[in-house]
Amino acid sequence: MASDYSPLILVLATSSCAYPGADEVGKAHLEYSPNIHVVRVPSPVLFPTDFYLRCYMRGVDGILIASCGSDCPYTSAYEKLAKRIDALTTLMKEGGLEMERVRLTAICTVCIKAFLKEVGQMEEQLRPLGPVDRAKAEALWEKAIKELEEQAHTKAA
Amino acid sequence: MEPEKDEEAPKIGVYVCRCGGNISDVVDVERVAKTIAEMEGVAISKVHTFMCSDPGQSMIVEDIKKESLNRVVVASCSPFLHELTFRNAVQRGGLNPYLYDHVNIREQGSWAHKSDPEGATAKAIRLIAAGVEKVKHAEPLERIRLSNHQRALVLGGGAAGMKAALELARRGIPAVIIDKNAELGGHIKEWGKLFPTDEDGQTLAARLRSEVEAEKDIEVIAPAKVTKISGFVGNYDVAFERLGEGGKPGEEAKLTVGAIIVATGFEPYRPAEGEFGYRKTPRVMTMPEFIAWAGSQPNGRLTLDGREVRRVGFLHCVGSRQIEGVHKPQPDGRVNTYCSRVCCSTVLNQAVQVRKRFPSVSVLDFHQDIRSYGRGHEDYYIEASNRGVAFFRYHGDEPPEVATDAEGLVRLRMKDYLTWGEEIEASMDVLVLAVGMTPSPIGDLIDMLKLATGHDRFLQEVHPKLRPVESSVNGVFLAGTAQAPMTLEEALCSAGAAAAKAAALLGSEYVEVDPFVARVDEAKCTGCERCVEECAYSGAIVMVEKETEGGGKVKKAEVNAGLCAGCGACVAVCPTRAIDLRGWSLKEFDSMVDGLVSAAERLAAK
Numbered sequence: 001m002a003s004d005y006s007p008l009i010l011v012l013a014t015s016s017c018a019y020p021g022a023d024e025v026g027k028a029h030l031e032y033s034p035n036i037h038v039v040r041v042p043s044p045v046l047f048p049t050d051f052y053l054r055c056y057m058r059g060v061d062g063i064l065i066a067s068c069g070s071d072c073p074y075t076s077a078y079e080k081l082a083k084r085i086d087a088l089t090t091l092m093k094e095g096g097l098e099m100e101r102v103r104l105t106a107i108c109t110v111c112i113k114a115f116l117k118e119v120g121q122m123e124e125q126l127r128p129l130g131p132v133d134r135a136k137a138e139a140l141w142e143k144a145i146k147e148l149e150e151q152a153h154t155k156a157a
Numbered sequence: 158m159e160p161e162k163d164e165e166a167p168k169i170g171v172y173v174c175r176c177g178g179n180i181s182d183v184v185d186v187e188r189v190a191k192t193i194a195e196m197e198g199v200a201i202s203k204v205h206t207f208m209c210s211d212p213g214q215s216m217i218v219e220d221i222k223k224e225s226l227n228r229v230v231v232a233s234c235s236p237f238l239h240e241l242t243f244r245n246a247v248q249r250g251g252l253n254p255y256l257y258d259h260v261n262i263r264e265q266g267s268w269a270h271k272s273d274p275e276g277a278t279a280k281a282i283r284l285i286a287a288g289v290e291k292v293k294h295a296e297p298l299e300r301i302r303l304s305n306h307q308r309a310l311v312l313g314g315g316a317a318g319m320k321a322a323l324e325l326a327r328r329g330i331p332a333v334i335i336d337k338n339a340e341l342g343g344h345i346k347e348w349g350k351l352f353p354t355d356e357d358g359q360t361l362a363a364r365l366r367s368e369v370e371a372e373k374d375i376e377v378i379a380p381a382k383v384t385k386i387s388g389f390v391g392n393y394d395v396a397f398e399r400l401g402e403g404g405k406p407g408e409e410a411k412l413t414v415g416a417i418i419v420a421t422g423f424e425p426y427r428p429a430e431g432e433f434g435y436r437k438t439p440r441v442m443t444m445p446e447f448i449a450w451a452g453s454q455p456n457g458r459l460t461l462d463g464r465e466v467r468r469v470g471f472l473h474c475v476g477s478r479q480i481e482g483v484h485k486p487q488p489d490g491r492v493n494t495y496c497s498r499v500c501c502s503t504v505l506n507q508a509v510q511v512r513k514r515f516p517s518v519s520v521l522d523f524h525q526d527i528r529s530y531g532r533g534h535e536d537y538y539i540e541a542s543n544r545g546v547a548f549f550r551y552h553g554d555e556p557p558e559v560a561t562d563a564e565g566l567v568r569l570r571m572k573d574y575l576t577w578g579e580e581i582e583a584s585m586d587v588l589v590l591a592v593g594m595t596p597s598p599i600g601d602l603i604d605m606l607k608l609a610t611g612h613d614r615f616l617q618e619v620h621p622k623l624r625p626v627e628s629s630v631n632g633v634f635l636a637g638t639a640q641a642p643m644t645l646e647e648a649l650c651s652a653g654a655a656a657a658k659a660a661a662l663l664g665s666e667y668v669e670v671d672p673f674v675a676r677v678d679e680a681k682c683t684g685c686e687r688c689v690e691e692c693a694y695s696g697a698i699v700m701v702e703k704e705t706e707g708g709g710k711v712k713k714a715e716v717n718a719g720l721c722a723g724c725g726a727c728v729a730v731c732p733t734r735a736i737d738l739r740g741w742s743l744k745e746f747d748s749m750v751d752g753l754v755s756a757a758e759r760l761a762a763k
Contacts, residue, residue: 010750020609020629022264023235026266026268026269029269030269031271037283037284037753038261040236042723042724045725046725046729048730054750058751058754074724077693080726110610110612151687151732155685
């Protein structure tokens with residue numbers, strides 16, 4: 001099992017930078033593992049913490065967030081995203097999920113080498129960890145949903 | 158997640174494209190379609206050789222009607238190429254165009270996993286399964302209508318820019334030309350007789366200029382420099398600076414346009430010092446330098462440095478068709494691998510002119526290949542041969558060596574493959590480097606407009622065949638050599654096409670933009686204001702007082718679609734999930750993950 005285990009990876013790729021960047025890799029006929037799935041998003045800033053936890057709960061082994069970095073077309077979205085991922089990793093650490101399962105990076109529209117490097121490294125750092133602990137992820141997800149419910153009837157700070 | 162309310166059962170049509178082998182040579186598309194057909198909600202699952210072809214699109218339109226499909230998924234190339242194509246097909250079938258999902262199994266499938274057909278096939282199944290689950294939650298959306306500024310900005314007043322502005326004005330669309338130089342005309346005004354008509358470049362430029370001046374719907378702002386561009390299709394705010402003497406910044410001003418045509422042109426390749434003897438001796442000159450110098454000489458006798466010129470050599474492919482490891486890389490580390498397309502015919506044209514004007518001067522031509530591909534271009538080759546031009550052919554990986562001899566003449570050594578590799582050495586009074594084209598330095602503009610560039614650094618179109626003059630930015634078009642090396646005819650043709658595209662866009666009083674903005678489910682909104690606090694766009698989300706059924710008053714969030722940028726920052730902070738991005742809802746993303754993971758599990762179990 002261990003030797004041919006190939007982690008299931010999601011790449012949340014921005015529509016204006018990282019997604020076309022991933023297309024460029026294909027256009028150049030350069031290869032990476034087919035277990036790496038690129039999902040197009042306007043900006044990953046839209047995902048709440050529980051989205052990531054739900055992914056792990058469902059069996060996704062790792063999530064690479066491929067943002068636009070400083071090229072982000074949306075005002076202050078990258079800063080907000082970075083904060084969110086910070087909060088997520090803290091939560092994961094507390095709940096016993098390996099922090100290596102999430103990674104924030106920036107990929108530009110022509111960053112072929114950066115894309116290959118990032119997905120390659122992600123795969124390398126996930127392989128020794130083995131499949132994600134879905135029960136731990138579920139516990140964390142439930143906690144996050146509960147927190148949301150508590151927030152629902154309080155005003156913004 | 159709660160169940161869907163009164164939604165009709167999904168009847169999804171899935172179409173898997175072979176892309177003429179681009180996909181099906183690697184991905185087993187028949188197996189993919191068969192596996193997907195077993196998914197709940199999938200009514201039909203088919204394969205076609207070219208989904209984007211008319212028959213492919215018609216199949217979707219007919220199936221929607223015949224099989225009463227209510228959702229469509231196409232698995233083919235990148236969504237940047239054909240998402241719009243298939244949305245339009247879905248609409249022609251009578252469905253809302255947003256009840257569609259596009260799955261990329263070429264750029265991120267067959268092409269990226271060429272040596273792993275099994276892995277690529279399984280991945281295609283997982284990605285399409287994700288698309289199928291996502292499209293089940295897709296909602297009909299209406300495009301947003303915004304006012305359109307029916308005026309175009311043309312960046313660059315060379316031949317292509319002037320042509321584009323003229324075409325627009327003649328269709329009743331006002332155009333503004335901004336150029337960094339005081340006099341319009343770009344490069345052609347510096348050239349003499351142009352192939353294939355022998356028309357004079359300066360005369361042609363002057364003719365275009367006088368037509369532009371006579372056109373009341375064209376405003377020329379030159380010399381000037383664009384400093385900032387913001388906005389979107391139909392509504393681009395452009396800040397520019399008029400330039401004073403010596404390019405000094407002057408008065409600043411602003412204008413608003415609906416579309417932008419980028420006609421910033423090219424720069425002739427500048428050889429490095431010492432490249433084929435350039436700048437080591439005044440006897441080695443670039444093609445533009447030669448044209449300027451020879452043009453200023455009286456017919457009959459040609460002299461340089463007080464010495465009669467008896468022999469002129471032309472060296473092809475300088476700065477073009479470079480080979481990594483053979484040629485020195487450019488400052489950005491790349492070599493110019495592309496063919497500049499105009500240099501061969503230019504050399505033949507100039508060689509003929511030298512022979513006509515200065516009959517005592519003999520002409521040598523050193524080439525890798527001669528690409529006289531355009532209509533009428535071959536005539537120059539025939540005439541050059543008839544007039545005694547001597548041709549020599551080198552191999553690309555053995556570029557000629559150039560040195561200066563004791564008399565100060567240019568000495569060129571190369572292996573000639575027209576004589577089966579014989580070493581030849583020729584001395585000449587003048588060696589002309591037929592330099593290629595490089596893109597104008599428009600880094601600022603590329604950043605401002607977020608334009609895509611190719612590996613050759615030229616601007617890139619959406620699709621080389623199907624959308625050849627559109628940039629990936631909505632409302633921004635490409636004209637002339639800003640896009641790639643072109644002859645003057647080709648540049649003017651592209652300018653006309655860009656103008657037609659811009660005119661079609663600007664003919665309407667409004668533009669429609671994608672409806673991917675935030676929306677609030679009032680029933681779920683508790684008025685906590687977290688979204689307002691998170692939003693970076695002033696006025697995009699506001700709190701509005703609403704009456705409740707009981708007669709009381711509550712505050713609810715409301716989105717202003719015209720101001721919302723669609724980033725989704727508000728979505729993540731809403732504790733009741735009352736806010737979503739249209740077309741990119743959290744439920745759609747959750748379903749994609751579910752579809753992908755379930756397919757992975759099913760595949761692993763087999």
